[in-house]
Amino acid sequence: MSFSIERISGTKQDFYLTLAEQLEHLLEGETDWLANLANASALLWMQLDDINWAGFYLLKEGELVLGPFQGKPACVRIPVGKGVCGTAAATKATQLVRDVHQFPGHIACDAASRSEIVVPILIGNRVVGVLDIDSPILARFDETDQAGLELFTNKLKAMIDWDRIA
Template structure:
C-alpha cells in the first residue's frame, strides 16, 4: 500500500524517491489504465505549483486523453499540433517556459503558463505522452526534465 513520503533532500534525491515509490506502487499490477492513473496521482501529490498532470495515449494516429489529475482537458490532439503533438512528432521532451510563445499551443486551461511533455516510447514507438502544466512561467527546469524522464522510464517498465 502507498504511504506518503517526506520528499526531503536535493531535487535529484526527491526524484529518486519518487521513482522508487512509483516502482513499488506499480509492481505486480498489469492494468495499463490503473498504472497510468496511479502515476498521475503520484505526480500530482509530488509536484508543487502545477495545475494538470496526466497522460495522452496514441490511438488511431492521434493522442487521446488518458488518466489525469486536474481540470477537464482537450480530448484529442493531432500529432504535430501543440506541445503534446510536437513531442510525439519529434520523439523528444518539450520543455516550454512560456506556452504563449509556443507556436500552435493548444490552451486547454487558460491558467497554464508553462508545460513539460515527455513522449512515452516503447519498442521505438510513441505510445503516448506525459503532460504536466503549471500556472507559473518557467516552472520546469532541466532537473525536472531529467527526473521526469527517469519517472517515465520506470513507468514504461510497467506498461
C-alpha cells in the same frame, strides 16, 4: 497491497530519485495500463508543487487521446504535430516549454497554464503516448525536472503491458 506515500523533501535530484522509487513500489506487481497511469498521475499530482495538470495522452489511430489525469477537464484529442503534446509525439523528444505563450501553436486547455513539460513514452521507436504536466508558474520546469520526469516515465513504461491497451 500496503504502501504509504510520504511527501518528498531534499534536493531536486533526490526528489526525482525518490519519486521513481515511490512509483515502483506503488505499481509493484501490476501491469494494467489504466490502473498504472491513473496511479502515476495521482502520484505526480500529490508530489509536484506548483502544477495545475498532470496526466497522459495515448496514441490511438494517429492522434493523442486523453488518458488518466489529475486536474481540470482537458482537451480530449490532440493531433500529432499540434501543440506541445503533439510536437513531443511527432519528434519523439521531450518538450520543455518555459512560456507556453511563446510556443507556436500551443493548445490552451487551461488558460491558467504558463509552462509545460511533455515527455514522450516510447516503446522501442514507437510512441505510445505522452506524459503532460502543466504549471501556472512561468518557467516552472527546468532540465533537472526533465531528467527526473524522463526517469519517471522510463520506470512507468517498464511496468505496463502496452499490448493490452484497448
